[in-house]
Amino acid sequence: MAMSIKYKFITDLNQVEIMRQIYNNNLDALSTKEKLKYKTSAEQINWWNNLDHTKVMSWLYYDENDKPIGFLLLTDRGRFNTPMFAIFKEEWGKGYGARIIQDYILQSTKPLAGSQLQSNKAICHLNKKFGWMIISSENGVDYLFRPEYYTYNDICVYHGIKNDL
Numbered sequence: 001m002a003m004s005i006k007y008k009f010i011t012d013l014n015q016v017e018i019m020r021q022i023y024n025n026n027l028d029a030l031s032t033k034e035k036l037k038y039k040t041s042a043e044q045i046n047w048w049n050n051l052d053h054t055k056v057m058s059w060l061y062y063d064e065n066d067k068p069i070g071f072l073l074l075t076d077r078g079r080f081n082t083p084m085f086a087i088f089k090e091e092w093g094k095g096y097g098a099r100i101i102q103d104y105i106l107q108s109t110k111p112l113a114g115s116q117l118q119s120n121k122a123i124c125h126l127n128k129k130f131g132w133m134i135i136s137s138e139n140g141v142d143y144l145f146r147p148e149y150y151t152y153n154d155i156c157v158y159h160g161i162k163n164d165l
């Protein structure tokens, strides 16, 4: 699908507030290991001010009319990075999610780890499409890993064709 999408680093509190609105708009889908709680503006600002900005990169995404549509956080957790992103519900299904995934794969200089709700069919589909592997599953949650670089062997195993070669 042809679309124009822009992103900017989150640097000011107006953007932090828009991120809060997107987050609150997607609470159910974002809760995997633990249930996430609605955030007030004051809680969001407090969270932002206490964030270790040397470890967390954050972007807000805009459509071609400069309307905010989503956010992305990429957190350095030592041996790997974890992404977290969401899109306003009314903007789902336009290809933005796939684009944001490709962006964090390119931005990440480490392997990626994360989790997905098995009931979130769109994210399960996209994660598989972009090379995430399920390491384990528990209580409706899949735990995921994505190597920074795929070797030829990884790709064969991932596509289940190793024994056919």
Ligand SMILES: CC(C)(COP(=O)(O)OP(=O)(O)OC[C@H]1O[C@@H](n2cnc3c(N)ncnc32)[C@H](O)[C@@H]1OP(=O)(O)O)[C@@H](O)C(=O)NCCC(=O)NCCS
Pocket: 026, 029, 030, 083, 084, 085, 086, 087, 088, 091, 092, 093, 094, 095, 096, 097, 098, 099, 120, 121, 122, 123, 125, 126, 129
């Ligand atoms: C998951 C999310 C990011 C997807 O964003 P999006 O902009 O709608 O994604 P896209 O339009 O790029 O792609 C959606 C894909 O899911 C597929 N999909 C949608 N519903 C599906 C379903 N029920 N079963 C299988 N696939 C489904 C679509 O076909 C599409 O895949 P395709 O491009 O290969 O055809 C968005 O729904 C969201 O913000 N969810 C809440 C937060 C979240 O889950 N964040 C990710 C975890 S951190």
